[in-house]
Amino acid sequence: MSTEGTYYVPDQSKLPIFAATGMGVMAYGAASWVLEGGTATIFLFGSLIMAAVLYKWWSIVIDENMRGLASPQLKQSYVLGMLWFIFSEVMFFACFFGALFYVRVLVNSWIGGEAAVGWFDDTPTDAAAANAEHLWPGYEATWPPMITPDQAVNGDAAQFKGPDQAMNNPGIMGWVSWLPFWNTVVLLTSSFTVHVAHVALKDGNRKKFNTWLGITVLLGFIFLVLQVEEYIHAYQELGLTLESGIYGTTFFMLTGFHGMHVTLGTVMLLIQWLRGLKGHFSQDDQFGFEAASWYWHFVDVVWVGLFIFVYILT
Amino acid sequence: MAHGPATLADGWGKYISRWVFTTNHKDIGTLYLWFSFAMFIMGGAFAMIIRAELFQPGMQLIKPEFFNQMTTMHGLVMVFGAIMPAFVGLANWLIPMMIGAPDMALPRMNNLSFWILPFAFAILTSTLFMEGGGPNFGWTFYAPLSTTYAPDTVNYFIFGVHIMGASSIMGSINIIATVMNMRAPGMTYMKMPLFVWTWVITAFLLVAVMPVLAGAVTMMLMDINFGTSFFDAAGGGDPVLFQHIFWFFGHPEVYIIILPAFGVVSQIIPTFSRKPLFGYSSMVYATAAIAFLSFVVWAHHMFTVGMPIAGELYFMYATMLIAVPTGVKVFNWITTMYRGSLTFETPMLFSIAFVILFTFGGFTGMMLSIAAADMQYHDTYFVVAHFHYVMVAGAVFSGTAAVYYWLPKWCGRMYDETMGKVQFWIAFIGFNITFMPQHFLGLAGMPRRYADYGLQFADWNMVSSIGAFMYGGAQILFLFNVIRTIGWGKPTDDPQVWEGAEGLEWTVPTPAPYHTFATPPKVK
Numbered sequence: 001m002s003t004e005g006t007y008y009v010p011d012q013s014k015l016p017i018f019a020a021t022g023m024g025v026m027a028y029g030a031a032s033w034v035l036e037g038g039t040a041t042i043f044l045f046g047s048l049i050m051a052a053v054l055y056k057w058w059s060i061v062i063d064e065n066m067r068g069l070a071s072p073q074l075k076q077s078y079v080l081g082m083l084w085f086i087f088s089e090v091m092f093f094a095c096f097f098g099a100l101f102y103v104r105v106l107v108n109s110w111i112g113g114e115a116a117v118g119w120f121d122d123t124p125t126d127a128a129a130a131n132a133e134h135l136w137p138g139y140e141a142t143w144p145p146m147i148t149p150d151q152a153v154n155g156d157a158a159q160f161k162g163p164d165q166a167m168n169n170p171g172i173m174g175w176v177s178w179l180p181f182w183n184t185v186v187l188l189t190s191s192f193t194v195h196v197a198h199v200a201l202k203d204g205n206r207k208k209f210n211t212w213l214g215i216t217v218l219l220g221f222i223f224l225v226l227q228v229e230e231y232i233h234a235y236q237e238l239g240l241t242l243e244s245g246i247y248g249t250t251f252f253m254l255t256g257f258h259g260m261h262v263t264l265g266t267v268m269l270l271i272q273w274l275r276g277l278k279g280h281f282s283q284d285d286q287f288g289f290e291a292a293s294w295y296w297h298f299v300d301v302v303w304v305g306l307f308i309f310v311y312i313l314t
Numbered sequence: 315m316a317h318g319p320a321t322l323a324d325g326w327g328k329y330i331s332r333w334v335f336t337t338n339h340k341d342i343g344t345l346y347l348w349f350s351f352a353m354f355i356m357g358g359a360f361a362m363i364i365r366a367e368l369f370q371p372g373m374q375l376i377k378p379e380f381f382n383q384m385t386t387m388h389g390l391v392m393v394f395g396a397i398m399p400a401f402v403g404l405a406n407w408l409i410p411m412m413i414g415a416p417d418m419a420l421p422r423m424n425n426l427s428f429w430i431l432p433f434a435f436a437i438l439t440s441t442l443f444m445e446g447g448g449p450n451f452g453w454t455f456y457a458p459l460s461t462t463y464a465p466d467t468v469n470y471f472i473f474g475v476h477i478m479g480a481s482s483i484m485g486s487i488n489i490i491a492t493v494m495n496m497r498a499p500g501m502t503y504m505k506m507p508l509f510v511w512t513w514v515i516t517a518f519l520l521v522a523v524m525p526v527l528a529g530a531v532t533m534m535l536m537d538i539n540f541g542t543s544f545f546d547a548a549g550g551g552d553p554v555l556f557q558h559i560f561w562f563f564g565h566p567e568v569y570i571i572i573l574p575a576f577g578v579v580s581q582i583i584p585t586f587s588r589k590p591l592f593g594y595s596s597m598v599y600a601t602a603a604i605a606f607l608s609f610v611v612w613a614h615h616m617f618t619v620g621m622p623i624a625g626e627l628y629f630m631y632a633t634m635l636i637a638v639p640t641g642v643k644v645f646n647w648i649t650t651m652y653r654g655s656l657t658f659e660t661p662m663l664f665s666i667a668f669v670i671l672f673t674f675g676g677f678t679g680m681m682l683s684i685a686a687a688d689m690q691y692h693d694t695y696f697v698v699a700h701f702h703y704v705m706v707a708g709a710v711f712s713g714t715a716a717v718y719y720w721l722p723k724w725c726g727r728m729y730d731e732t733m734g735k736v737q738f739w740i741a742f743i744g745f746n747i748t749f750m751p752q753h754f755l756g757l758a759g760m761p762r763r764y765a766d767y768g769l770q771f772a773d774w775n776m777v778s779s780i781g782a783f784m785y786g787g788a789q790i791l792f793l794f795n796v797i798r799t800i801g802w803g804k805p806t807d808d809p810q811v812w813e814g815a816e817g818l819e820w821t822v823p824t825p826a827p828y829h830t831f832a833t834p835p836k837v838k
Contacts (some may be wrong), residue, residue, distance in 0.1 A: 006832070009417045013336040016426035023480065024433025027473035031437070034469050034539045057422075073495060078421035080491040088483050088525045097531030098562070099544060099555055100778035107552040116622075127620045136547070150548035243541035246550030253536065314712070 008069045022050035081293040100250045112141025137290045148245035164239030190219035191300040204283045220266035268292040337421035346403030352394030360388035365782040381765035382450035389453025400713045401574035411819035413500025413836045419491035430481035437474040441467040455554035457545035470533045479524040486517035500837035512577030519566045527563040561612035569608045573711035586662035587654030588814035593646040599641035617688040626685040633683040660734030664715035675703025696756025726825030729805030741788035747781025
């Protein structure tokens with residue numbers, strides 16, 4: 001509830017219309033890029049507009065804050081804005097996790113002619129039985145599916161081919177030499193280091209803040225390098241690609257979107273680190289950093305979900 | 315923020331930059347409302363093309379391919395371009411005034427949310443002029459129609475939906491932040507006008523489901539262009555997965571459309587009944603209950619798709635539960651009117667029509683929720699009639715009521731009451747002539763989304779088309795009345811405007827100054 005007498009309402013601003021233009025050009029450009037024979041030119045042009053606008057936009061907001069225009073009430077608006085934005089991101093990932101669960105638990109069994117929820121009723125439905133008999137005879141429901149329904153029916157002529165090997169969990173004893181495990185370690189550690197940085201900043205220990213935030217950014221970067229390494233491994237050695245049926249689809253889309261969010265989070269933290277070096281933030285005013293760190297904790301939690309449902313439970 | 319808004323007298327340059335660069339919630343609200351009306355006319359024109367083709371059996375005016383594009387674009391434009399932005403416009407205008415805030419919490423982002431929309435809809439409608447034509451797979455864009463069998467232009471549709479979703483999410487975050495953070499001292503949650511309550515719950519729904527829609531179109535994009543198999547059983551996916559994801563978004567979406575309409579009607583009926591709203595707190599809880607239920611009933615749109623019987627039963631019973639909180643609302647509106655000193659100005663007429671016709675649409679919804687019966691109704695004109703009773707007589711009627719109700723406050727001029735009432739009766743009668751016969755057509759077995767039909771459906775289709783042209787005509791009258799009011803209406807400076815109106819927005823001068831509540835009022 002409002003307690004202050006005034007709330008800073010910015011004067012007219014050119015930022016939004018340029019941002020909207022940037023987004024419009026990006027959307028149009030992306031659509032024409034994915035078409036056959038399309039190029040990325042328009043999309044990149046839109047991205048440039050967008051990058052410039054965002055740089056300018058945040059510079060202005062930081063400047064307003066430093067000039068003391070941001071009342072505690074306005075800062076609360078920013079806090080709410082960030083938290084609800086993160087909530088929308090949670091729902092975006094929920095969509096992809098939901099797709100994974102639906103396919104793994106229900107669809108896969110149904111295509112294989114089995115009853116999906118065995119403890120409730122283990123007789124296959126008529127539709128599932130018809131699947132096994134007419135549509136996809138020979139398909140066996142396993143997870144991950146190494147042979148797609150298409151392959152089970154059409155053999156080598158199939159359009160969708162399963163992977164040669166899956167990202168199998170080697171068992172807890174084998175985790176030491178298992179990349180996803182080390183990715184988990186790196187990301188969980190980074191969540192801890194960003195917290196240490198936060199505490200340091202609140203204590204007014206700027207040197208410690210810079211160091212630990214720097215370490216966090218570095219860990220984020222290491223995670224990304226390891227993830228790229230893992231993708232190369234999957235594509236070149238496991239024959240596991242985006243096109244390897246539903247397993248490749250869900251694997252790469254979930255980890256890929258997570259990777260994109262880690263990239264974004266790393267960039268956010270990097271900018272906060274640079275701002276820290278410039279002397280921004282004080283003991284009681286550090287929202288830019290806090291927002292980035294909440295985002296970072298969020299991508300960390302998503303990874304824990306991925307590690308459990310995409311990597312361990314195979 | 316000291317100087318007032320530029321007017322045409324300051325020259326075109328300044329006048330245009332006022333609207334393009336504005337951070338003022340009233341300006342942005344106006345932009346939203348005019349944009350949504352433009353989209354309403356465009357979507358309406360598509361509907362007129364559809365009804366003209368269906369006037370008689372056989373193909374007279376357009377090709378079936380174009381007919382498909384028209385049904386698809388009519389749905390998309392009306393839902394995302396007309397109805398949703400109309401209510402966001404009302405939210406922008408009213409929420410800060412209703413809770414005693416100087417503006418929306420994040421004014422620049424507010425402007426961005428609006429200006430994305432013209433770009434999104436320019437991209438979407440431009441596909442109509444491209445090779446292959448616009449989206450032709452229905453507004454629900456089921457896979458594989460929208461993936462394997464879609465025209466190339468589907469990619470424009472996908473990215474258009476993406477940025478439109480970004481606009482909705484930003485707009486909703488802004489509304490949530492405004493309501494949570496900007497209320498005047500003493501304006502506790504349970505003192506907020508119901509319009510604010512319904513909108514904050516709507517905003518929550520939007521933030522929760524727009525990302526899911528983004529996920530759905532992203533999966534389409536990947537399936538179409540990058541060889542994934544989300545919606546292709548050959549690769550181990552499932553086209554039905556699309557329907558689940560779409561309706562997980564889509565069912566909350568229909569409440570996103572109707573909840574603000576509930577809010578509008580809950581403001582208007584007490585005013586013209588000269589009684590406080592009956593059962594305020596039960597209204598709030600009912601709204602929250604409807605919002606919660608909207609997340610757990612989605613598959614009642616998919617009864618014929620081949621779900622296990624347990625799923626059919628669950629979704630049937632869960633859907634029926636919605637009738638309980640909705641019934642609470644309907645009875646509260648009726649009880650508010652009971653023994654009130656009723657007068658029947660145009661906004662009240664539209665609101666009463668809303669209560670009656672929305673309830674009618676709710677009842678056909680109950681019929682559709684019965685899984686066994688839905689096997690017959692599914693994808694027939696019965697469904698079309700059902701959702702137009704709640705979308706048009708529900709959302710659009712309440713939006714019209716809202717414009718008549720608050721227009722004097724916005725521009726300081728009264729609309730022409732006679733013209734308003736004439737519009738109401740043309741709209742009311744035209745609407746029922748259009749959509750009542752569609753129930754009969756649907757029950758007789760006429761499927762939706764077809765460009766042609768059997769001879770036995772000819773009579774009611776002709777009646778329906780005549781009603782549609784009548785209803786369309788009423789909108790021209792509406793536009794005329796609004797423009798006439800803004801330019802030449804009878805000036806008024808009564809802050810109250812309506813005798814029985816209550817709420818902070820009626821305490822500021824009429825017309826509402828450019829900036830209201832720069833210092834928050836005290837609410838007792």
